[in-house]
Amino acid sequence: MGQNMLSGPIPLTVWNLRNLVVLKLSMNRLSRQIPSTVGNLVQLNQLDLDGNELSGNIPANIGQCKRLAMLNMSVNRLDGSIPIELFGISSLSLGLDLSNNHLTGPIPQEVGNLINLGLLNISNNKLSGGLPYELGQCVQLLSLQIPQSLSALKVMQQIDLSENNLTGQVSQFFGNFSSLNYINISYNKFDGPVPTGGIFGNSTAVFLQGNTGLCETAAAIFGLPICPATSATKRKINAPLLLIITALITIASVIFVVVTIMKGPRTQPPEDFKETMKRVSYGDILKATNWFSLVNRISLSHTASVYIGRFESETDLVAIKVFHLSKQGSRTSFSTECEVLKNTRHRNLVQAITLCSTIDFEGDEFKAIAYEFMANGSLDMWIHPRVHGGSPRRLLSLGQRIRIAADVASALDYMHNHLTPPLIHCDLKPGNVLLDYDMTSRIGDFGSAQFLSSGIGGPAGLVGVGGTIGYIAPEYGMGCKISTDYDVYSFGVLLLEMLTAIRPTDALCGDALSLHKYVNLAFPDRIAEVLDPHMPSEEDQMAASERMQKYVIPLVGIGLMCTMESPNDRPGMHDVCARIVAIKEAVAL
Structure with missing residues (x-):
């Protein structure tokens, strides 16, 4: 019942549904307190109450929901301390999100009981006090957004301690986490030296702003003041730094994981590729997805379901695409995606880490592909957050949109101009552009893709069932053969949508018949009227008029050229990529 306009208290009768497994009430206007009778829902696996106006304390009886895998109470008005009973739910694995409330007090020591937790978010509250040492017991924790002593969390990938009242020094052990790829401690009261080595050697993955007491002991890569040099600080730096540098030099490559041998010539990986793989079984995928639980499912289409999961003995989350083999196409x-994965390597294309073609426990054919998990979801989630439950909290700045456009253009340029034969995606849209932890964009979902020759992927020639209304070039409705112009048009629609936050199928475009015509009516003099009104400004932005002339109008112009009705009037992706990269570099100057 999420994303409606339900108001008032949650009816008490809801808490008597003792056999309920999933309850989603996100993004409504529900108010008042959460009653203690929430503990009656002993079968509950997922509870989403985020994005409401709930107030008062989190009831201690929530601890009676011993089967919870996911609990989301973020973006409410909850206050008081976090009940220790909450940390007794050892089944919590997919996530515990209490962010964006008014919670106070320390983090209970019992947090160490959550040994299976994959995501913990308690950011943007008023939490204080020391970090419980027991937090180090949460050895499976992959994404953290709380304060405290985390030295035992060797598999941690992301840490966000931002927007609380945390004090003290930033512990050196953060630099020793080999899996850590993102840390945000901004807007707290940390002081002292920033650690060196590990992730702290990558300024793009570390966020420190808003802590006026921080300083640097080595090269000032974060632009902070240099710490006073004392004999004590020198002794602290040298030995750990040497060890970390040695370890970084030793790590030479990342081994791609996994695949069972697939049937048929089209889905058989090349021998040199298979050598880098480790096989997974149907049972492995079954356990990784919690028996294909609805709680784990993050998307659904006609041909496949995508689940979030984690393989046993592995630390990284993965997105597992399970194909509906009973459905046409x-x-x-599956065959097309395998061919694309075999023949492509680019930083802006999603890569598979596991392939599986086997039979299930009932003897039926089973096919699945596991991809790297993209921590920031899809571009569609960021452009249209209300449709996706109001998440994520932060909106895309102009600079981020330019970088995403440059990433996508680079990938398409590679597909069209650096592969033999060229590859056409045939379904480029914001939902198929995924964002990594550092907001690097990756094109995914190649199920409709076609190579421009027979024998690879689907048959060359006409566009089949692939594509999405609004992003399909108009000439293909008249039976034209597939060409790179198809993706150019789709990219133009995506670029205009990213700048305006208007879908090509929105009613707003109704009178203009298309997003191209709607934007073109305002171009260039009134272009500000159609831009996304929620686009935040860069921290160091120049005058609005100068920014409009230098960056926005050229970008809109590229989008309009790419969406010209005649394919002969559209530029090629090599030219488009060069223009957008030039804009990106100008913004960075």
């Missing part, structure tokens, strides 16, 4: 989609 699903086998072709």
Whole structure:
């Protein structure tokens, strides 16, 4: 019942539904307190109450929900301390999100009981006090957004301690986490030296702003003041730094994981590729997805379901795409994606880490592909957050949109101009552009893709069932053969949508018949009227008029050229990529 306009208290009768497994009431206007009778829902696996106006304390009886895998109470008005009973729910694995409330007090020591937790978010509250040492017991923790002594969390990938009242020094052990790829401690009261080595050698993955007491002991890569040099600080730096540098030099490559041998010539990986793989079984995928739980499912289409999961003995989350082999087109989609994965390597294309083609426990054919998990979801989530439950909290700045456009253009340029034969995606849209932890964009979902020659992927020639209304070039409705112009048009629509936050199928475009015509009517003099009104400004932005002339109008112009009705009037992706990269570099100057 999420994303409605339900108001008032949650009816008490809801808490008597003792057999309920999933309850989603996100993004409504529900108010008042959460009653203690929430503990009656002993079968509950997922509870989403985020994005409401709930107030008061978190009831201690929530601890009676011993089967919870996901609990989301973020973006409310909850106050008081976090009940220790909450940390007794050892089944919590997919996530515990209490962010954006008014919670106070320390983090209970019992947090160490959550040994299976994959995501903990208690950011943007008023939490204080020391970090419980027991937090180090949460050895499975992958994404953290709380304060405290985390030295035992060797598999941690992301840490966000931002927007609390945390004090003290930033512990050196953060630099020793080999899996850590993102840390945000901004807007707290940390002081003292910033650690060196490990992730702290990558300024793009570390966020420190808003802590006026921080300083640097080595090269000032964060632009902070240099710490006073004392014999004590020198002794602290040298030995750990040497060890970390040695370890970084030793790590030479990342081994791609996994695949069972697939049937048929089109889905058989090349021998040199198979050598880098480790096989996974149907049972492995079953356990990784919590028996294909609805709680784990993050998307659903006609041909496949995508689940979030983690393989046993592995630390990284993965996105597992399970194909619906009983549905028409699903086998072709699987075969095509395998061919694309075999023949492409680019930083802005999603890469598979596991492939599986086998039979299930009932003897039926089973096919799945596991991809790297993209921590920041899809571009569609960021452009249209209300449709996705109001998340994420932060909006895309102009600079971020330019970088995403440059990433996507680079990938398409590679597909069109650096592969033989060229590859056409055939379904480029914001939902198929995924964002990594550092907001690097990756094109995914190649189930409709086609190579421009026979024998690879689908048959060359006409566009089949692939594509999404609004992003399909108009000439393909008249039976034209597939070409790179198809993706150019789709990219133009995506670029205009990213700048305006208007879908090509929105009613707003109704009178203009298309997003191209709607934007073109305002171009260039009134272009500000159609831009996304929620686009935040860069911290160091120049005058609005200068920014409009230098960056926005050229970008809109590229989008309009790419969406010209005649394919002969559209530029090629090599030219488009060069223009957008030039804009990106100008913004960075």
